[in-house]
Amino acid sequence: MKTILSIKNLNKRFGSLQAVKNVSLDIQKGNVYGILGPNGSGKSTTLGIVLNVVNKTSGEYSWFGGTMQTHEALKKVGAIIERPNFYPYMTARENLELVCKIKGINNVKVHEKLELVGLLERENSKFSTFSLGMKQRLAIASALLNDPEILILDEPTNGLDPQGIHQIRDIIKLIASQGTTILLASHLLDEVEKVCSHVLILRKGEVLYSGRVDGMSSNEGFFELQCEDSSNLKAALLQHPAVDKITEENGKVLVYLKTPLEASKLNRYLFEKNISLNHLVKRKNSLEEQFLELTNNK
Template identity: 60%
Template sequence: MEKVLEINHLTKTFGKLTAVNDLSFSVEKGNVYGLLGPNGSGKSTTLGMILDVVNPTHGDWRWFGQEHSTDSLKKVGAIIERPNFYPYLSAGKNLEIVAQIKGAHPSKIDEKLKIVGLLERKKDKFSTFSLGMKQRLAIAAALLNDPHVLILDEPTNGLDPQGIIQIREIILQIASQGTTIILASHLLDEVEKVCSHVVILERGKTLYSGRVDEMTASFGYFELSSSDNDKLNEVLNSMNYFEKIVQNGNQLKGILREDLSAESLNRLLFERGIVLNHLVKRRESLEQQFLQITQNKN
């Protein structure tokens, strides 16, 4: 896969505070990357450096294979602060100003307003917009020059549930058209629902970088029960497939150490005289995996 961004040993210190500590990862074209971590973990500082807003202490990065190129940044759209438009101008007029600055054709305005669901509000003043609408207008502005990469810093911060869903749907729509997206967030749910890849940061350090669905080596777990859970527990513990068996109410939770299908497990247990009345295979949620990673690194 083509790499649109390569970050190598990026470090930023503010006096005695190390905001970003030897950060390295790459972003491949066409994916949605989540920078995940609590406030103060270095997400915004990292975005500031790769956008040439914050000077790094050490390290470097490359956009599209070019180091510190102004031309490369023209291919990047970004929202790293609260939407800031002229309050008494309409959405359309505000985007006309942005289009002139970016050298984008005015015909792009209606196209981008449609993507973010604001075409019908084109003539309405920015001051009448809700927070969610302001954020969607900012996304439209960032898209005016058809960037190859879109960077969003906490795009759903402060929004109500409906606004969060709208932003999430817009992000997925933009990604489906081939735009690479880098999304900074402290919300696990947001990253899990929209991102294909995740970089977990804590105190400026990388705890994990890779695909969301490959965050751990976990093969998932089974929830299961029978009319005789004591016998079921004994048999499961005798199998090498399981890391451990945990009592969970009226059910047992079998955490896998290697891959095993539900069909195979059901057959193996039946051969040992156990008939299951409940069998579900699950993968650990991003939250569970995140907790495991952060606990293991501390």
């Protein structure tokens, strides 16, 4: 699969603050990547570095397998990393035609991109009359005028109402379905879960997780147990080599694992120690539980 962007051990320091610490990520063609983390986690700084607007302290990144210089590669990249900035007295169409003129792109794409973001009916309306969501959709249309191989979005739904958020997410999914690779930064787990195939989770500039979104919760599981003698149960569990830690919640013992363990094998192990369970359920952490555990405990 073609590598669009490769980031290796990227670091950025602002004085005493290390905003990005050893971040590595490979972005393959055709996927939707999310950089997820709380505000101040280094998401925007990472995007700024690869877009050549922030200088890195150390580390490397290369576009399209390193076959071209960054300034040439960026001609194949569409990006929105700040609030939309168009002329308020000009119409949607006029603003996009101006972008085409500046970038040396044929105007023929304007109609197609306005239709893609659902603004064709408002093509002759002035930008000043647009809602925040419509302004964001026009910005996406603008970033797509050169048919980029990758679209980069920094907090694309920030400040939007629920309808605006829904529209932007639908547009992102539509763009991805047409084969454009997408990289978006967000502090919203819900956003990444709904639109991304892969995620890089950052906290204070450090990578906490990198991989498929559905892989975040698939490897993590825990047992929910209950029996008459919980003290004996806990003592036996702590002796099992697969058990990482145990906690109690609402009268049930929660068992977290460090290596995979089948429910039947755990049940047999406890039965051999004369512990009879009246409740045994294997549960998986939700993506939200995983995210909170990662970002709160590190």
